[in-house]
Amino acid sequence: MPAVPxxxxxxxxxxxxxxxxPQKAFEWEETNWQRYLGNSxxxxxxxxxxxxxxxxxxxxLINDR
Structure with a gap:
């Protein structure tokens, strides 16, 4: 296994x-995500x-539907 940088x-x-x-929250644009993941x-x-x-x-929330 290579050494960790x-x-x-x-x-x-x-x-x-x-x-x-925890990771800090960040802004996102739906159209950018749709380009890779499709409409969801x-x-x-x-x-x-x-x-x-x-x-x-x-x-x-989705799983509880």
Missing amino acids: ANLQTRLEKWEAEGRP AIFETLPNPIDRAGVLESFK
């Missing part, structure tokens, strides 16, 4: 030292800005 290792150590904070009802449930927790919550 030094700057990636440094970032991982910093992230762990900070208590592994999931887009109607996604928050904007979005983060990992928002994606998980949206999929839970």
Whole structure:
């Protein structure tokens, strides 16, 4: 297995030292996502800005239907 690049290792150590904070939310454009994923009802449930927790919550809502 290749060695982990030094700057990636440094970032991982910093992230762990900070208590592994979650990814920050970011703005997204539906048309950009549709280009790769097609039209999907999931887009109607996604928050904007979005983060990992928002994606998980949206999929839970769809699964509960």
